[in-house]
Amino acid sequence: MSNYITTKWDVVVAGGGPAGFFAAIRCAELNPDLRILILEKSTQTLGKVLISGGGRCNVTHACFDPAQLITYYPRGGMALRGAFTRFQPLDTVKWFETHGVKLKTEADNRMFPITDSAKTIADILNFEAKNAGVKVHIGTTLQNVEKISKGGFRLEVRKGTEVLPLQTKKLLIATGSDSKTREIVRSLGHTIEEPVPSLFTFNVKDKRIDGLAGVAVENVTLKMDSLTQSGPMLITHWGLSGPAVLRLSAWGARVLFDKKYRSTLTVNWLGNYKLDATLEILQRNKNWTENARKKIATQPAFSQIPIRLWKQLTEFIGDKNWGDISKAELRKLAEELTAGQFEILGKGQFKEEFVTCGGVNLDEVDFKTMQSRITEDLFFAGEVLDIDGITGGFNFQSSWTTGWLAGSALANE
Numbered sequence: 001m002s003n004y005i006t007t008k009w010d011v012v013v014a015g016g017g018p019a020g021f022f023a024a025i026r027c028a029e030l031n032p033d034l035r036i037l038i039l040e041k042s043t044q045t046l047g048k049v050l051i052s053g054g055g056r057c058n059v060t061h062a063c064f065d066p067a068q069l070i071t072y073y074p075r076g077g078m079a080l081r082g083a084f085t086r087f088q089p090l091d092t093v094k095w096f097e098t099h100g101v102k103l104k105t106e107a108d109n110r111m112f113p114i115t116d117s118a119k120t121i122a123d124i125l126n127f128e129a130k131n132a133g134v135k136v137h138i139g140t141t142l143q144n145v146e147k148i149s150k151g152g153f154r155l156e157v158r159k160g161t162e163v164l165p166l167q168t169k170k171l172l173i174a175t176g177s178d179s180k181t182r183e184i185v186r187s188l189g190h191t192i193e194e195p196v197p198s199l200f201t202f203n204v205k206d207k208r209i210d211g212l213a214g215v216a217v218e219n220v221t222l223k224m225d226s227l228t229q230s231g232p233m234l235i236t237h238w239g240l241s242g243p244a245v246l247r248l249s250a251w252g253a254r255v256l257f258d259k260k261y262r263s264t265l266t267v268n269w270l271g272n273y274k275l276d277a278t279l280e281i282l283q284r285n286k287n288w289t290e291n292a293r294k295k296i297a298t299q300p301a302f303s304q305i306p307i308r309l310w311k312q313l314t315e316f317i318g319d320k321n322w323g324d325i326s327k328a329e330l331r332k333l334a335e336e337l338t339a340g341q342f343e344i345l346g347k348g349q350f351k352e353e354f355v356t357c358g359g360v361n362l363d364e365v366d367f368k369t370m371q372s373r374i375t376e377d378l379f380f381a382g383e384v385l386d387i388d389g390i391t392g393g394f395n396f397q398s399s400w401t402t403g404w405l406a407g408s409a410l411a412n413e
């Protein structure tokens with residue numbers, strides 16, 4: 001048998017993603033005497049970081065108030081409340097700056113490295129881990145864990161065709177949404193909330209939006225079941241996307257999964273306009289003598305609706321002038337604008353960011369230390385937990401926060 005990693009370790013981190021790296025670096029910086037090992041099953045570390053944010057890595061979000069920050073997490077917000085008082089986006093910014101990476105804030109408060117390159121983030125994490133003496137083994141999968149009654153764990157690790165034994169005093173599971181590791185976590189006594197996708201676009205086939213790919217509306221309000229979200233929306237080749245849709249997909253991740261991604265979506269193209277107010281504006285347009293002989297299709301009543309979309313939303317009226325529209329048609333138009341019904345036929349992929357909701361039950365973890373309340377010496381960080389945020393840097397932030405807390409606790413012998 002190879003003598004590769006047969007040594008005993010103080011800390012083994014399963015998963016070479018942002019949560020695992022952040023924890024390992026923090027732990028090593030606090031306690032340089034510890035022997036720390038990161039196991040990464042794929043052939044490169046920090047794979048998701050490298051492809052994140054469209055290759056730019058949306059590191060965090062410029063929201064520095066923990067009470068507000070937690071409102072961006074459909075799952076896990078409450079558990080993160082205290083954690084964010086210990087390590088929040090401001091600390092992330094400082095951490096990266098102290099380690100030589102400056103971040104910038106964009107108009108929508110998303111924060112990126114000034115290089116606009118995700119590689120900058122992966123490089124600094126790899127560099128700092130090495131610098132702090134953390135050992136990293138790629139192509140190495142944690143495949144079994146056995147608790148030792150006197151303390152610590154016996155691990156079974158696979159590298160290629162070899163299966164290697166390994167022992168550690170403490171174990172951090174930071175394996176993201178990996179399904180096989182979830183089984184290991186279950187075997188250690190933990191409950192797993194059923195994983196389902198979050199952050200996706202809606203497939204909608206409807207003649208009102210047909211051929212309008214690329215058309216954006218600055219502020220719509222979307223309703224689905226009891227859920228409501230407002231914000232920009234983008235029409236795509238396959239249906240609907242943009243921040244309002246992604247937020248709704250995150251909050252509705254479980255409902256939509258249960259409904260097999262079929263549901264009715266109500267769209268208010270005018271944001272928060274009420275039916276009566278809209279009807280009044282439409283009536284005024286009709287009464288306006290200058291408008292009487294102008295086509296409804298080419299003379300929009302609302303500047304916030306792009307003309308091509310307006311044309312398709314008003315198509316049911318036909319080629320009429322404003323002066324010729326009936327009361328019933330005016331009302332139907334107001335309904336169309338404030339409560340248009342669209343059928344969601346499936347989910348599409350949001351390429352810039354996607355996450356899994358579900359994971360380790362949060363009641364079973366102490367959020368001061370990220371230690372398991374069930375199995376001693378076992379810790380968790382990152383997406384393996386039942387935490388997920390909306391798009392905008394919130395998912396990495398929960399990895400930085402939980403990784404930092406775990407790393408701090410792991411450093412205490």
Ligand SMILES: Cc1cc2nc3c(=O)[nH]c(=O)nc-3n(C[C@H](O)[C@H](O)[C@H](O)COP(=O)(O)OP(=O)(O)OC[C@H]3O[C@@H](n4cnc5c(N)ncnc54)[C@H](O)[C@@H]3O)c2cc1C
Nearest residue numbers: 015017018019041052053058142176353382383393395396
């Ligand atoms: C395309 C894309 C873009 C994204 N963009 C953003 C963004 O810009 N901003 C943002 O906030 N979030 C973004 N996210 C979400 C973000 O990437 C995740 O929330 C984050 O990576 C979670 O970090 P993690 O360390 O918990 O897990 P991961 O990054 O998934 O890392 C876990 C690691 O563990 C390894 N592993 C799994 N099982 C084992 C095992 N048994 N043994 C050893 N290793 C194992 C995996 O190979 C992986 O490398 C994006 C996600 C995707 C998919």
